[in-house]
Amino acid sequence: MELLGDDPDPEIARLVSASAGAxxxxxxxxxxxxxxxxxxxxxxxxxxxxxxxxEAAAPLRFDLGWQVGADEIDGARLRLVLALVMVARDALPRGGSIRVALAADDAPGLDGLSVAFHGGGAELAAETRAALAGQVAAFSPRTAPAGWAALLAARSGTAIVVEVGVDGGRMAT
Known part of the structure; x- marks a missing residue:
């Protein structure tokens, strides 16, 4: 904001503020x-x-469903949920819905975790599906969250199961 001077244009100030928040x-x-x-x-x-x-992905709109069976989410499960949310968000080029479901913390390891996505044109690219299966040696910016999710799941002794449908899919452990 300092670069804009003493009397910034309100529209520019709003855009800068929105970009910084995102x-x-x-x-x-x-x-x-x-x-x-x-x-x-x-x-x-x-x-x-x-x-x-x-919400930082504006102007795209996302509907978030959140069904968590515990008051707290342990750090390992949270990291996997967040990585899968990044994958789901990337699979929705026009926005859509993302549904997170997480069983109570007494589920073994990372079991009971699911991230589903649905929206127009939704697609998990072949290289993303391969990364989720742990079958990629070198990652790109697009496949890095999927590879990270596969690594987190493997560290906990589980794997990510991918289901793909028309305009959507689901990733679960």
């Missing part, structure tokens, strides 16, 4: 998804993190 939302989600697992987080806090990330 960047902060993306960075917060990336820090939580890619950083150390850390302690458990309240489910509401995790949901707010995902919602802010999806």
């Amino acid at each position: 960047a902060v939302a993306r960075l917060r989600l990336l820090r939580a998804a890619l950083g150390p697992a850390g302690p458990a987080r309240p489910g509401g806090e995790a949901q707010a993190l995902v919602r802010a990330y999806l």
